[in-house]
Amino acid sequence: MTPIPLDQIRLRWSHHKSALWWLGLLYRRPHIFRATIDKSEKIIKNRIILFFVCINLYSHFIPYIFIISILMRFILHGFIGIPTSAFPPPSNMVENIYFHLFNILIGIAVGIAVGIAGGITVGIALGIAGGIAGGIAGGIAVGIAVGIAVGIAVGIAFGIAGGITVGIAFGITGGIAGGIAFGIAFGIAFGIAFGIAFGIAVLRVYYYLFHLFFVWPKANGRLYIYHPVAWDNLCSIPFRGLDQLLLAYVDHTNEEGRKEIERLIDTYPSQRMQALQAKTALIARDASKEKNLSKLDSYTYKLPEGEKKFLKQTPKVREMVSEICQIQRRLDTLNRPFFREPIAFSLIKEIESFQDRISGFYEPLASEFRKAAENWRQIAQKQWEEAKAVIEKKPTAQVFRAGDPVDRGQEAFIPRHGVIGEIESQVMLSTGCPGLIVYGRRRIGKSTLLKNLSIFLPSSVRIISISMQQAQAFSSTESLIRLLATEIQYSLNFKDINTENLNDLQTFFKFLTQCNQHLQKEENRLFLGIDEYEYIDRKLGERVFSNDLLATIRESIQTHRQLTWVFVGSHEITELSHAEWPSFLVSARTIVVPPFSEAETRLLLTEPLKYSPWWEKDDPRRPRFDPTFWGNGGIERIHGEAGGWPHLVQLIAETIVDLINDEEAHEVSPNLMERALNKAIVRGDTVLRQLMHGECKLPGEWNYLRGFRARDTQAIPEDEELYRSLKRRLLVEEVGGEWKLRVPLMQRWLRERG
Structure with missing residues (x-):
């Protein structure tokens, strides 16, 4: 309905419905009532109008006060049997009616005096103290709220609502208790009166009985719009089970339900905890529907935090879910079934651990996230079964x-113990390391060494490395030092x-x-690697x-x-x-980082994942290769063909395994080896x-190498620079006073494609 404006309400029957509408708004949405007053220029400019607005609204409710008072007095005196204070007691019905009517009228008068006059008096004082004319009306409203209803004053910053609402309440209770106040049961009557007033105007306890019908035996979301919380802003007592009703409301109307939960969190302190529980449960339910487990933390970061009960446990939930996400993201980067299977299995175990740990948390975390985790476990189980099925079909x-x-986690890797040992001995010198130059030809394994060095050096050595091929590294001196400083700052x-x-x-x-001072204080050292320093x-x-x-x-x-500066590159310092x-x-x-020794090649080909963190030391599922898999003398053949060059060893082994799988073979035959090399x-x-x-940078260098197309050996070049360059590049070795290519695979390439 469209009510008559507040400043136009009069004591007329045609205005009665509008007056009740305003009183209802005052009772359930006092802040809107206050806003209406603030927008009315008449009320703001003339506080006398405010007084009459209060009187008019109050007067429209007097008949209801009268009726309620009669009913309550009948219950107290007629049904319960509490005696009146009349002396001598009424001798006939007329005197009895007169006695009760008189006390009801006194109650109504007291309600007016306390509910309006007292509030206005305080309001005027507050308005004058504010020092502004326009503030007096607001001060009156605040005064009414503060002077009349503690409960409403708590709920509303500035509101005339309290004055009228509690005035009505005091009117009701005054009418009920007026005759008892001076009777033999004064204390009991006053307690009843105050309890009813406080319950109606502040606590709204009587709502609780109706609340039960909304949540028992099962929360009914369709009825939420009729629940007191949905239309009354001043329910002071938290409604137990409201979180379940809100969740049911979300199920009934998703968007409106979510907005309602946020409204309660933002504007309804007494129901905030229930709304936060509903929001937490809703986040868990949303996360349970997510099919991509790597995105779960995008839900949990929305979890509310606090110092009480479940709110103080939400950071731990985020941390545990983040661990699940990290494993899933790791799994997503893998496309080889043999690597996916153990990580998918570890994901299942992590989710099961999460289920066990979350069970001891407060509600709703325990039940909601445990249910969500069961859905996650099923997704992880499916991923594991798929990877396992592929492995069974593709054995190599x-x-x-x-x-x-x-x-090293998912690819064939061996540590270069000789090089690592040298690095460690230098970095850990008591007097400090005077800098290192780690030299090795291209594709010899220098960057792999840097990437995996941390697990082989003492924990007191912090390792950072940058590549000079990064744009930020080579753009300018300023960008380089900022990159180094950022990496150092993050590491330390x-x-x-x-x-x-x-x-x-x-x-x-x-x-x-x-x-350096910080490291000295912490007794740590910093390995500062500059890769591709050329x-x-x-x-x-x-x-x-x-x-x-x-x-x-x-x-x-x-x-x-x-600090240890470490320069890693494929050129000797004299070449710069x-x-x-x-x-x-x-x-x-x-x-110097040398080519693989034969022992290192053998370890790579038989125990390629020995240092992977995804399998236990003796895990039978960890991929291994029996030496016989590579054929008779196969490991020695691969090492020899590659000349121990790590990249070429991996290249030949990768090609062989692909052929084995394509042809469904079980070991390397001489014919398969030859085809793999080609x-x-x-x-x-x-x-x-x-x-x-x-x-090839020197004149005649490429021409000399091309000579190996037609013959296996050549005379050693007389040019000193050419001699040093070819030896430095690890391309040749001396046999019977002549040179031959050290890496047969390079000669094969030269003859077929060079």
Whole structure:
């Protein structure tokens, strides 16, 4: 309905329905009632109008006060039998009626006085104290709320609602208790009166009886719009089971239900906890429907937090769900069934562990997330069964990969113990390491060494490495030092300095000094790896960097003994031409990464995943290869054909396993080995071309290598530079006073594709 404006309400029958509408709004939505007053210029400018608005509204409710008072007095005096205070007692019906009517009228008068007059008095005082004319009307409203109804004042910042509402309540109770107040049961009567008033105006306890019909025996979401919480903003007592009713409402009307939960959280303090429980349960239910387990944390990050009950446990839930997501994301990166199967199995175990742990949490976390986890477990179970089924159909695991730096978790990997031992002994020198140059030809395994070094060095050694092929590394000196500083800061959790302020070598050196002091205090060391460091020399030639960068690094090597600068590259320092590198790195130690030994090749081919974290040490499911799988003398043949070059060993092994699976063979025959070698030079054409032709920089170097197309050996070149270059590149070896290609696979490529 469209009610008559508040400032136009009069004591007329035609206005009665509108007056009741305003009183109802006042009772259930007092903030809207207050907003209406604030928008009325008449009421704001003239507080007398406010007084009459209160009187008029109150007067329209007097008949109901009268009727309710009669009914309540009948119950108290007639049904319960509480005696009246009349002395002498009424001798006939007329006197009895007069007695009760008189006390009811006194109650109504008291309601007016306390509910309106008292509130207005306080309101005027507050308005004057505010010092602004327009604020007096608001002050009156606040005064009524504060002076009349504590419960309403708590619910409303500024509201005239309390004055009228509790005035009505006091009117009711005054009418009920007026005759008892001076009777022999004064204390009991006053308690009853106050209890009824407080219950109606503040606590609204009587709603609880109706609430039970909404939630028992089962929450009925379709009826939620009729629940008191949906239309009354001042229900002070939390409704037990309201969270289930809200969830049922979401099931009935999804969008409106979710909005209602947020409304209660934002604007309804007394029901907030129930709404938070509903929101938490809803998040769990949404997460349970997610088919992609890697996205689960996008739901749990929405979980509310707090200091009470389940709210203080939500951060732990996020942490546990994040662990599930991380395993799923790891699984998503794998496309080989032999790797997917153990990780999918570990995902199942992680979810089952989650179910066990969440059971001890507060509700609704325990029940809702346990149900959700059961759905997640079924998804993980399906993934595991799919991977397992593929394994059963495809018995030979493809774990070999010739390409980017090896990931030991899912690809064939062996540690280079000799190199690692040298690095450790240098890094752990008591006087500090004077810098390292880790040298090895292309595709010899340097980047793989860096990537997997952390598990083989002491825990006190923090490792960071950057590649100079990153755009941020080679764009400018400023971007390089910021990249280094950011990586160092992250590794050391060093937050005492803002890396954004590092814009020159001077501030960078100060930063390194602070890091060194921090490391010294913590008794740690920092391994600072610069991969593909030859790019620094190239950028020196292009004048992107200056020699000041090398001077700063040299000074850091000499000063910061807890830091070890490690330069990793495929060129010897004497090959770099744009700076006097030997002068700047005069004290640095050189460590050479050699090709595989035959023992290392054998370990790679038989125990390729020995160092993978995804299997226990003796897990029978971990892929292994019996030496006989590779055929008679097969391991030695592969090592010899590749010349121990790690990339080429992986290339040949990868090709062999693919052929084995394609042909459903069980071991490598001589014929299959030969076909695999021919196929490997096609697959590895790019890398073989780079190693053979791309690195030829001297006049006549490529022509000399091309000579091996027609013959197996050639005379050793007389040119000293050519001699040193070919030896340095590990391409040749001496046999009977002549040279032959050290890597037969390269000669095969040269003759077929070179």
